[in-house]
Amino acid sequence: MSDLVHHESSTTRPTPAPIPHALRRADIDPKAARRAERQVAIMFALSALFTVLFVIAFVAIDPSVEIGLPVIGTTSALNVSMGLTFGLAIFLIGTGAIHWAKKLMPDVEVVEERHEFASSAEDVAAASETFKVGAAESGVMSRPLIRRTLLGAMALFPIPLIVTLRDLGPDPATSKFHTMWRSGMRLHTDVSNQPIRAADIPVGNLINAIPDGLEEVEHEEGNLNERAKSVVVVVRIDPADIRSQQGGTAEEPWDYNGILAFSKVCTHVGCPISLYEQRTHHLLCPCHQSTFDLADGGKVVFGPAARPMPQLAITVDSEGYLVAQGDFTVPIGPSFWELS
Amino acid sequence: MRFLASQRRHPLAGFAVMLAALVVTGLSFAAIDSGTEQVAADTVSETVVAQGKTLFAEGCSSCHGLNAEGTTDGPSLIGVGAAAVDFQVSSGRMPMAAQGVQAPRKQSIYTEEEIAALAAWVASTGPGPAIPEPSDYDTTNADLSAGGEKFRVNCAQCHSFSGGGGALTNGKYAPNLDAATAKQIYEAMITGPQNMPVFSDTTLTKQDKQDIIRYIEELRKGSNPGGLDLGQYGPVTEGLFLWTAGFAALIAAAIWIGVKAK
Numbered sequence: 001m002s003d004l005v006h007h008e009s010s011t012t013r014p015t016p017a018p019i020p021h022a023l024r025r026a027d028i029d030p031k032a033a034r035r036a037e038r039q040v041a042i043m044f045a046l047s048a049l050f051t052v053l054f055v056i057a058f059v060a061i062d063p064s065v066e067i068g069l070p071v072i073g074t075t076s077a078l079n080v081s082m083g084l085t086f087g088l089a090i091f092l093i094g095t096g097a098i099h100w101a102k103k104l105m106p107d108v109e110v111v112e113e114r115h116e117f118a119s120s121a122e123d124v125a126a127a128s129e130t131f132k133v134g135a136a137e138s139g140v141m142s143r144p145l146i147r148r149t150l151l152g153a154m155a156l157f158p159i160p161l162i163v164t165l166r167d168l169g170p171d172p173a174t175s176k177f178h179t180m181w182r183s184g185m186r187l188h189t190d191v192s193n194q195p196i197r198a199a200d201i202p203v204g205n206l207i208n209a210i211p212d213g214l215e216e217v218e219h220e221e222g223n224l225n226e227r228a229k230s231v232v233v234v235v236r237i238d239p240a241d242i243r244s245q246q247g248g249t250a251e252e253p254w255d256y257n258g259i260l261a262f263s264k265v266c267t268h269v270g271c272p273i274s275l276y277e278q279r280t281h282h283l284l285c286p287c288h289q290s291t292f293d294l295a296d297g298g299k300v301v302f303g304p305a306a307r308p309m310p311q312l313a314i315t316v317d318s319e320g321y322l323v324a325q326g327d328f329t330v331p332i333g334p335s336f337w338e339l340s
Numbered sequence: 341m342r343f344l345a346s347q348r349r350h351p352l353a354g355f356a357v358m359l360a361a362l363v364v365t366g367l368s369f370a371a372i373d374s375g376t377e378q379v380a381a382d383t384v385s386e387t388v389v390a391q392g393k394t395l396f397a398e399g400c401s402s403c404h405g406l407n408a409e410g411t412t413d414g415p416s417l418i419g420v421g422a423a424a425v426d427f428q429v430s431s432g433r434m435p436m437a438a439q440g441v442q443a444p445r446k447q448s449i450y451t452e453e454e455i456a457a458l459a460a461w462v463a464s465t466g467p468g469p470a471i472p473e474p475s476d477y478d479t480t481n482a483d484l485s486a487g488g489e490k491f492r493v494n495c496a497q498c499h500s501f502s503g504g505g506g507a508l509t510n511g512k513y514a515p516n517l518d519a520a521t522a523k524q525i526y527e528a529m530i531t532g533p534q535n536m537p538v539f540s541d542t543t544l545t546k547q548d549k550q551d552i553i554r555y556i557e558e559l560r561k562g563s564n565p566g567g568l569d570l571g572q573y574g575p576v577t578e579g580l581f582l583w584t585a586g587f588a589a590l591i592a593a594a595i596w597i598g599v600k601a602k
Contacts, residue, residue, distance in 0.1 A: 024601050066563065075567030102601040190493045191486070192548060200542030204532045207543050208493050235537065274497045277508055277535040284509060286497065291509060302509075 019109050026103050036103035043096035050089035057081035176338075177331050179211075179229040181312060186212035187234060187261065187322040195321045196234065198256055204278040207234040208264065211324070229332055231264040232312050233274045234322070237281055237295055244297040246311040247329065254313040259322065261312040262298050263332040266290055268305040270333045283309060306335055392461025395454055399435050408465050413439065420531065421468020422459035427527035429455045431520070433534075441511040442534060445519060469530045476546055477522040479554040487551030487558075494539060495552065503559045504572030508535060516571070518560055522553045 026033040057078065065077040072080075119127075140147050186195045190208040193215055201207070209232050217223040239258040248254035262283065266273050271287040281295035290303030298309035310332050313325035331339055347353060397406060403414030410416030417425070428434035432446035450458070459471060492501065498514035500506045505516040512535055517525070526549055532538035541549070570577040 022600075026601075069567065072567035073569070074564060076563075076565040079565055080567070098597055107600070189543060191489050192545070196543060200540065202538050202540050204538040205540055205543060206494075206537030272497075275508065275514075276537050277512065278532055278537040279535050280509070282509060286506070 021108055024103065024107065033104065036099070040096050040100040040104070043092045043099065047089045047092035047096065050085045050092065054082060054085035054089060057085055175225075176333075176336060179327055179332060180214065180217070180226050181211055181230055181324045181327045183324065183326045184317065185324045186317070187232070187314065187324065188212050188214075190231065197320050198259055198316045198322055199320060201234070201236045201259055203236050203238050203258065205234075205236050206274065206276050206278070208232075208274055209234050209261070209322075228265070231272065232261045233264050233276065233283065234259060234261045234314075235276060235278075235281070235294055236260075241281065241295050243295055244299075246297045246308065248313060252315075252325075254311055254325070256315050256322065259314065260294060261314045261322075261324075262292075262294060263310045263312065263328065265333040266305060267300075267307040267309060267332075267334060268303070388457045389460050389464050391454075392457035392459070395450075395458050396461055399450075400458070403436075408462055417462050417465070419466035419468045420462065422463040422471045423469040423527040424531040424533065425459040425462045426455055426471045427524055427531060427533055429458060431524055442513065445515060469527075472523060472526045472530070474523075477526040477550065477553055479522065479550050479557065482547075482550040482554035484551070484554050484558055487553070487555030490544075490548050491552050491555045494544065498536070500572060500574060502572040502574075503556055504569075504574075506573060517556050520556075522557070525549075525553050525556060 026036045061078045061081055063076065063078050066074050067077045067080065068074050069080070135141065187207075187209040188195055188211070190210050193210070195212065196207060196209065210227065211230050214223070214227055214230065217226050236257075236259045239255075242255065242258060242260070245254050245260070254260075264272050264274055266285040266287065268285065268288055268290050271285050273283060273285040273287075273290075275284040275286060276282070276294075277284070281293060282301065283292045283294055283298075285291070285303065285305070288304050290305035291301050292298045292305070292309040293301045294309070298311055300306070300308060307330075310328045310330050312328055314322055315325055317323045396404075396408070400408075400417075403411060404417050405411050405414075408417040410418075425434075428443070429450055430448050432448040433443035435449070436443045437446070448455070463470070498506060498508070499517055500514075503517035505514045507513050514536070520528070528536060529539040529544065529549055529552075530541060539549075570581055
């Protein structure tokens with residue numbers, strides 16, 4: 001039957017001409033066959049040798065010994081020896097097997113006929129008969145109580161999977177809209193945690209800053225979350241170069257004499273960024289190359305980020321130290337659904 | 341000599357002569373360069389300033405102007421300070437070999453005395469950061485662990501966690517820190533060369549800078565058990581290497597397996 005179907009389909013698609021079989025050198029010349037045999041055996045023998053060498057290298061070479069290799073440079077002798085011997089041992093088994101198959105094993109072209117996919121009519125009838133008998137004997141149609149409770153149980157079963165989604169974490173509620181910055185809160189240098197005097201910042205300067213009091217927030221209270229949200233970069237740009245800012249008036253600007261503070265969290269997917277080019281005033285993100293122009297309100301000038309880098313309004317207190325005018329007016333970091 | 345004479349028309353003779361000339365020039369240059377002694381420029385006499393003005397007119401004024409006022413080819417140097425001159429010239433970045441987006445580090449063409457004279461003259465045109473004293477960048481009392489933290493917060497974003505450097509925009513880049521001396525690292529932080537921002541002593545203290553320099557020096561000592569570090573630029577170059585070299589090897593193997601034997 002399968003031959004019949006095959007013949008029918010061949011009326012629409014012609015069978016390709018058979019490929020003429022070419023004899024290999026090893027098929028004709030016994031010398032060539034012996035040479036191929038030797039080559040395969042040599043590969044397997046070398047593989048065995050490298051396995052032995054691996055064990056010897058592992059035992060004999062001191063892990064602290066370093067050797068200089070061309071191109072690769074100074075490297076651990078043990079790493080190189082183990083890698084090379086182990087790699088060659090398995091590689092030579094593979095190449096030996098392929099060489100053997102290509103040169104010596106039979107390479108005559110064979111055609112494998114495809115059988116019919118559908119089952120025979122008798123098999124289909126028998127299977128459907130078995131199903132009908134089973135359904136009648138189980139009584140699933142004549143006992144609606146069992147049928148309906150079973151369907152109900154199966155409908156409810158996936159509910160626990162949905163309920164456990166609650167464990168994914170507490171609802172962030174409005175926490176994504178706020179950081180710990182407050183009006184009058186001093187900016188401190190990151191790591192050394194010192195207040196920053198405005199007069200100490202020359203044009204072109206970059207400071208990685210955190211809010212005063214961040215270090216006092218305990219780990220249990222979410223110090224890392226607060227840090228991740230409130231980190232800023234402080235730069236000083238010649239006021240003549242500043243083209244726009246995200247807010248402020250002439251009387252109450254968001255900068256202080258050209259000192260600007262921006263969030264350090266990329267608005268694309270939240271990488272911390274402080275690659276600052278002081279001549280172009282561009283802030284770059286190393287993750288996906290988003291580029292923000294800090295002299296032009298933190299606008300995106302390149303890359304996938306969709307929102308400008310949020311600006312933190314700053315001024316100075318009575319002692320001349322930089323302080324925030326308040327919290328960010330827009331959420332920092334990547335955009336999210338509730339952000340409108 | 342007869343061998344040389346007979347080989348002088350060999351196709352590779354030109355290359356060989358050029359290579360030999362380059363090696364000789366380079367070696368003699370290195371010999372002259374290493375012979376220079378550190379000269380203290382505590383007292384800057386007027387003759388030194390005058391010598392600096394002459395050197396500036398010869399080597400720098402075509403781009404920076406006769407009075408360091410700047411031209412369309414180069415920025416004004418008034419007020420950049422002696423530290424900026426010492427950094428740019430001692431690291432060979434200035435004078436630039438050709439106009440470009442960024443001056444690369446190369447062998448300096450000036451002696452210590454000449455650099456000091458140039459710096460003294462540029463400093464006389466306007467106030468700016470002075471050349472740091474050896475005590476400023478002395479790392480005997482530096483805290484290595486704190487230096488690591490400060491390096492990762494302030495420097496690693498551009499120079500990479502390993503000090504290997506990295507790309508910026510439009511062909512600019514943060515250089516590898518391996519060759520920079522402690523003095524040059526200090527000067528770079530206080531002057532902000534090219535597109536690097538300034539990290540003034542008032543916002544990143546002397547102690548912070550010493551800690552960072554100590555950490556950078558420690559980074560260079562690290563052993564490299566994996567060998568070829570691909571510039572220590574991180575996963576981008578490593579990925580590129582595997583996706584090109586690794587896949588080329590796999591494709592070559594697949595082709596070899598698929599080709600029929602003769």
